[in-house]
Amino acid sequence: MLLEAPFTEEKIRVLKVGDMVEIxxxxxxxxxxxxxxxxxxxKPPVDLTDGIIYHCGPVVVQEGGKWVxxxxxxxxxxxxxxxxxxxxxxxxxxxxxxxGGMGAKTLAACRESGAVYLHAIxxxxxxxxxxxxxxxxxxxxxxxxxxxxxxxxxxxxFPAVVTMDAHxxxxxxxxxxxxEAALQRIRQGG
Amino acid sequence: MESRTLQKNLLELxxxxxxxxPADVVRAxxxxxxxEAPGSNAQYALKVxxxxxxxxxxxxxxxxQDTGTIICYAELPSWLPQxxxxxxxxxxxxxxxxxxxxxxxxxxxxxxxxxxxxxxxGSPVYHFAPAKGRGLTARLILKGGGCENVGIQYSLPDxxxxxxxxxxxxxxxxxxxxxxxxxxxxGPGVLGVCIGGDRGSGYVxxxxxxxxxxxxxxxxxxxxxxxxxxxxxxxxxGIGPMGFGGATTLIGCKIAHRNRLPASxxxxxxxxxxxxxxxxxxxxxxGRISRxxxxx
Numbered sequence: 243m244l245l246e247a248p249f250t251e252e253k254i255r256v257l258k259v260g261d262m263v264e265i266x267x268x269x270x271x272x273x274x275x276x277x278x279x280x281x282x283x284x285k286p287p288v289d290l291t292d293g294i295i296y297h298c299g300p301v302v303v304q305e306g307g308k309w310v311x312x313x314x315x316x317x318x319x320x321x322x323x324x325x326x327x328x329x330x331x332x333x334x335x336x337x338x339x340x341x342g343g344m345g346a347k348t349l350a351a352c353r354e355s356g357a358v359y360l361h362a363i364x365x366x367x368x369x370x371x372x373x374x375x376x377x378x379x380x381x382x383x384x385x386x387x388x389x390x391x392x393x394x395x396x397x398x399x400f401p402a403v404v405t406m407d408a409h410x411x412x413x414x415x416x417x418x419x420x421x422e423a424a425l426q427r428i429r430q431g432g
Numbered sequence: 433m434e435s436r437t438l439q440k441n442l443l444e445l446x447x448x449x450x451x452x453x454p455a456d457v458v459r460a461x462x463x464x465x466x467x468e469a470p471g472s473n474a475q476y477a478l479k480v481x482x483x484x485x486x487x488x489x490x491x492x493x494x495x496x497q498d499t500g501t502i503i504c505y506a507e508l509p510s511w512l513p514q515x516x517x518x519x520x521x522x523x524x525x526x527x528x529x530x531x532x533x534x535x536x537x538x539x540x541x542x543x544x545x546x547x548x549x550x551x552x553x554g555s556p557v558y559h560f561a562p563a564k565g566r567g568l569t570a571r572l573i574l575k576g577g578g579c580e581n582v583g584i585q586y587s588l589p590d591x592x593x594x595x596x597x598x599x600x601x602x603x604x605x606x607x608x609x610x611x612x613x614x615x616x617x618x619g620p621g622v623l624g625v626c627i628g629g630d631r632g633s634g635y636v637x638x639x640x641x642x643x644x645x646x647x648x649x650x651x652x653x654x655x656x657x658x659x660x661x662x663x664x665x666x667x668x669x670g671i672g673p674m675g676f677g678g679a680t681t682l683i684g685c686k687i688a689h690r691n692r693l694p695a696s697x698x699x700x701x702x703x704x705x706x707x708x709x710x711x712x713x714x715x716x717x718x719g720r721i722s723r724x725x726x727x728x
Contacts, residue, residue, distance in 0.1 A: 313497035
């Protein structure tokens with residue numbers, strides 16, 4: 243299933259938990275430092291409207307005057323849970339790419355605002371680096387360092403699984419409940 | 433041996449550890465992929481993982497962008513002073529970072545500033561011991577932050593887990609450890625465990641267990657039995673790769689024990705992700721690698 247820019251609310255609300263999508267368009271990386279900065283009132287150096295944020299601290303080096311992405315897998319998203327919902331609402335973000343899912347606050351913001359959580363395959367740094375066709379810029383690098391900067395990646399067919407949709411459904415909540423039940427059964431059996 | 437030769441070999445150790453997964457790990461992941469339901473999110477996740485492993489090896493680039501904590505074990509022969517080894521490995525780390533085999537991963541905890549070259553107080557992590565033979569044995573593990581964050585240390589008895597001070601209690605802790613890591617540690621994962629020790633030595637020993645081969649057998653029959661039990665039961669939790677739900681949750685469980693204080697009973701669990709990057713070599717005084725410790 244293709245998810246191509248522009249990322250409209252309509253396209254986003256059609257998605258359901260479990261859908262395996264391929265994203266084409268621009269994504270902005272942002273992790274711990276950037277989320278705290280934006281949440282504390284820092285001005286975004288890019289236009290985040292209808293944008294997708296990617297929780298990622300890539301390895302990017304300069305080669306022949308250009309930025310080259312050497313590795314670009316996701317970081318654990320739950321650390322941004324205190325900030326994400328508010329940023330989704332404030333900037334009208336349409337997607338958050340990361341790994342491990344997020345919590346109730348973010349799920350609620352996804353439902354209200356029309357956004358989804360897109361789970362990238364954790365550790366798939368090379369497969370995902372290969373989807374980056376161009377590095378269109380980098381912001382806040384001197385302030386936060388390379389892994390924590392906002393990298394602007396143009397991606398082609400970036401694979402992800404929808405694990406939190408715009409209708410209040412979360413695969414993480416489902417698996418947590420099922421594994422919790424399995425754990426109780428196993429504890430009693432052992 | 434010239435220091436340049438030593439550094440060159442150590443740089444290759446870093447490159448290989450970062451870009452190539454050992455064969456025992458790849459086999460375990462392939463086994464999991466075959467077990468998952470066709471068309472499932474779990475099977476899809478493992479397919480991407482296997483593609484990524486091949487691609488990283490072909491490109492000679494990091495399997496995962498979080499090249500993690502750099503933990504180096506060196507058994508030093510009499511011809512190699514510790515300071516010489518440290519100088520060479522530090523230089524290899526800085527070079528590997530400049531090339532891109534390692535991410536700039538070392539941050540000052542007081543200022544938040546990234547050191548830029550992976551060097552700084554406590555980085556890399558070094559463990560030294562005297563060598564048994566004439567060669568240098570160097571081992572390296574790159575342990576990412578995602579999985580590091582879901583490591584956990586239990587102090588028994590633990591009321592929340594309902595674990596008392598016995599192997600039955602340890603079992604409950606290990607099941608709890610896998611359960612709480614779901615979705616966050618990039619499973620399928622591997623547990624390195626130490627029963628006993630103090631809070632420091634317990635965690636260190638738990639990480640040393642991660643140097644074992646996945647298909648080895650614990651020499652202690654009590655621990656071998658517990659390892660097999662945890663492998664079976666953890667996979668019955670149905671957490672699956674990435675926490676998507678599925679059959680492949682844990683691909684290894686390696687348990688050590690250390691003596692403890694009467695007052696303390698720690699169970700230290702280091703959770704390792706599927707990007708199980710560990711390698712090592714034996715290097716002769718001539719500067720040639722006599723063997724690698726894991727098949728690539």
